[in-house]
Amino acid sequence: MREKILTFIEKNSRIDLKELAIILGVDEVSVANELAAMEKERIICGYHTMIDWSKTSDEKVTALIEVRVTPQRGQGFDNIAERIYNYPEVQSVYLISGGFDLMVILEGKTLRQVSQFVSDKLSTMDSVLSTATHFILKKYKEHGTILDGPEKDERMLVTP
Amino acid sequence: MRNPLSDKVVEIQPSGIRKFFDIVSEMKDAISLGVGEPDFDTPWHIRDEGIYTLERGKTFYTSNAGLMELRQEICNYLKRRVNVTYDSKSEVLITVGGSEGIDLAFRAMINPGDEVLIPQPSYVSYLPCAVLADAKPVVINLKAENQFRLTKEELLEHITPKTKLLVLPFPNNPTGAIMEKKDLEEIAQVVIEHDLYVLSDEIYSELSYKEDHVSIASLPGMKERTILINGFSKAYAMTGWRLGYACAPKVIMEQMVKIHQFAIMCAPTNSQYAAVDALKNGDEDVRVMREAYDQRRRYLMHRFKQMGLECFEPYGAFYVFPCIKEFGMTSEEFATRLLNDQKVAVVPGTAFGECGEGFLRISYAYSLDNLKEALGRMEIFIHKLREEKNGKA
Structure with a gap:
């Protein structure tokens, strides 16, 4: 049941409990219990809203930053990752296989703000060897949702 | 004039x-x-395969019965999903949607005056196609109190010495009714006893919500009496690709292929390549x-x-x-x-x-x-x- 609940609410967390129960064919109390349990276990970490900020008047700049670091004895990458992710402007931090170590996704109000973070905060950390910053020019798809996809039903109104 | x-x-x-x-x-x-x-x-990987084959210039006729690779994949699929074994060379035909298969089966099997049993409510094509093939359509009115399943008694009531073919449209459009294994077993028994054939339209087979779909062709003694119709429209959301298939015993299939060969030539090549991908990677x-x-x-x-x-x-x-x-x-x-x-x-x-x-x-x-x-x-x-x-x- 957990998988079914998660698959559904991953795309639509606003559905009310009663409807969710009907749709999944289970009773409301068990859905509520499972949700509560998964929140407690941090399987469900929040109910966020997906926003295409580019359509608002709010300017935002997003950058993907490749970071190469020296892992620390006994700590691996965790310590340095923590020092980075504690900055509120950092949206995501991933440990990555391949040519670099950490992928940092950063959101700022302006290019300058982002560059300043990279040059002042990130590159100056002791274990950071190098960084490469890529600014996002346009978002096509995020979290499995095509941002500009017009939802038009092309089907005829009645078919056999 | x-x-x-x-x-x-x-x-x-x-x-x-x-x-x-x-x-x-x-x-x-x-x-x-x-x-x-x-x-x-249509899932993107299927559409992408269609685009790719267009780019590669795979735009010629295929053999009348359809791409061998697709027929083989259909056999694998039917074995995997409904446990019926068909010979890809002689028992499978790729058609222009499931509808063509229905038409072909009637035309290949009916002599003037043969009676075809058509349970209703059902898809709109059976009756006219039967008439066009010079059959005498005999409607069986299904009942809400039986959840619109066909019962053994209803079937028996409509059989005459001229009855040749039973259309079995389940899962059903428009009622959503299904026939479970136990229901099919009763029907199969009557069919065998009265030496009938079954046109089993299983186009909605993947959309069964109670248990996995059971094909009447999988029951003992029924494969040789069944023309199984299926296709890609419903399961893979490929309606506009116009691609279906029919599986039947060789003696019937040979005649169906003959009509298809003269009337249609072959199903759209592009759709056939896309369908291979659907069967391989679409589960x-x-x-x-x-x-x-x-x-x-x-x-x-x-x-x-x-x-x-x-x-x-x-x-x-x-x-x-x-x-x-x-x-x-x-x-x-x-x-x-x-x-x-x-x-x-x-x-x-x-x-x-x-x-x-x-x-x-x-x-x-x-x-x-x-x-x-x-x-x-x-x-x-x-x-x-x-x-x-x-x-x-």
Whole structure:
């Protein structure tokens, strides 16, 4: 049941409990219990809203930053990752296989703000060897949702 | 001038659904629950394969029976899903949609006057195609109290010495009814005893919500009596690709291929390549779509219950078939008034046979949001009707 609940609410967390129960064919109390349990276990970490900020008047700049670091004895990458992710402007931090170590996704109000973070905060950390910053020019798809996809039903109104 | 037309064709009634379509098309901003095709786009990997083969210039005819690779994949699929073994060389034909297979089977098997049993309510093509093949169609009216399944007794009642072929359209459009293994076993027994053949239209086979679909061809002694029709439209959301297939014993298949060869040549090459990819890599897509339909099905049943609308629980396809007899009007009247009053289009049950009178076909090949809006309007309409009725009384 957990998988079914998660698959559904991953795309639509606003559905009310009663409807969710009907749709999944289970009773409301068990859905509520499972949700509560998964929140407690941090399987469900929040109910966020997906926003295409580019359509608002709010300017935002997003950058993907490749970071190469020296892992620390006994700590691996965790310590340095923590020092980075504690900055509120950092949206995501991933440990990555391949040519670099950490992928940092950063959101700022302006290019300058982002560059300043990279040059002042990130590159100056002791274990950071190098960084490469890529600014996002346009978002096509995020979290499995095509941002500009017009939802038009092309089907005829009645078919056999 | 001489009469240019064939009497046989002129006598065939145009599809009732067509008539309703014309009414609906004139209604601007109507929301529809009248569609008989999936709302999903064809999964991208399948479309991508289609594009790729176009780019590679694979745009020639295929052999009459279809790409060998596709026929082999169909055999693998049928073995995997319904446990029937077909020979890809002699028992499988790729057709232009499932509909072509239905037409071919009738034409290959019927001699003038042979009787074809057609359970109704059912898809609109069986009866006219049977007539075009010079069969005598014999309608079996299915009943709501049997959840619109075909029972052994109903079948026996309609068999005469001239009966040759039984059409078995399950999971069913428009009722959503299914035939479970135990139901099929009873039918198979009668079929064998009376030396009949079965045209099993299994186009909705992947959309079964109670248990995995069972093909009558998988029952002992039935493969040699069954023409199995299936296709890609419903399971893989590929309606516009026009691709289906028929599987039949070699002696029937040879004749079906002959007609197909002269009338069609071969199914669209591009669609055939895309379909190979669908069968090889599409199982997960089918599962995801089935789950989405099942969710909507539960939601719809719940709403009907709330509205107090009588409806048996359908376990297949993407239709529900609620009963509207309490309102004392015909299906067509109800559908027309619902359309005019609330701008919701549904299909009158009578479009699928006379015994569909008093029922509506409601499709849930729509997003949940869409269904919610449409059902909300339907609920308002129903309350209005009930108030009218009580006011009169």
